[in-house]
Amino acid sequence: MGDALESGFSCQVCGERHVLPLSYSVKVPLAATMIPANELDERLVITPDQCVIDGRDFYLRGRILVPVIGLEEPFVWGVWAEVGPKNFVRTNELWTVEGREDEPPFQGWLNSELPLFGNTINLEVGVQTQPVGQRPRFTVVDCEHSLAVEQSEGITMQRVEEIAVRMLHPAGQSL
Numbered sequence: 760m761g762d763a764l765e766s767g768f769s770c771q772v773c774g775e776r777h778v779l780p781l782s783y784s785v786k787v788p789l790a791a792t793m794i795p796a797n798e799l800d801e802r803l804v805i806t807p808d809q810c811v812i813d814g815r816d817f818y819l820r821g822r823i824l825v826p827v828i829g830l831e832e833p834f835v836w837g838v839w840a841e842v843g844p845k846n847f848v849r850t851n852e853l854w855t856v857e858g859r860e861d862e863p864p865f866q867g868w869l870n871s872e873l874p875l876f877g878n879t880i881n882l883e884v885g886v887q888t889q890p891v892g893q894r895p896r897f898t899v900v901d902c903e904h905s906l907a908v909e910q911s912e913g914i915t916m917q918r919v920e921e922i923a924v925r926m927l928h929p930a931g932q933s934l
């Protein structure tokens with residue numbers, strides 16, 4: 760079942776073979792991409808994991824894990840969520856503190872677009888701190904949302920392929 764991960768799959772949209780990624784990630788929050796280039800120095804502070812805009816909007820990068828049926832490894836959406844100032848500060852205080860994964864989950868709101876799931880901006884997630892060195896896990900709160908359903912029920916390798924096609928050919932035929 761994991762064969763397609765190594766050998767790729769033949770794409771029904773373009774006819775080429777593509778490798779089959781098990782993760783996709785977004786490098787910056789959507790809000791950061793809206794800032795005009797000449798204002799970036801003044802308004803944006805960003806690392807690979809944290810982002811602050813205008814000193815008052817706070818974002819964390821995290822991972823939405825989706826089990827893949829028949830695989831040990833999960834599928835991962837690497838995305839950003841806006842979080843409240845207190846939780847942002849707390850996260851920073853605990854950045855290198857052993858045992859920080861015992862923190863209770865807190866609220867976040869997605870700030871990355873995942874067009875496969877409709878409008879995901881401000882979709883509420885639970886943010887669960889992970890052991891030092893790992894990005895937090897995001898869990899979609901609305902259990903009827905299609906992304907939440909995939910998160911709780913898992914997806915098939917065929918779905919992983921569909922996602923690959925949609926990500927590679929955003930304007931291609933709908934699946």
Ligand SMILES: [Zn+2]
Binds near residue numbers: 770772775777924
């Ligand atoms: Zn293709």
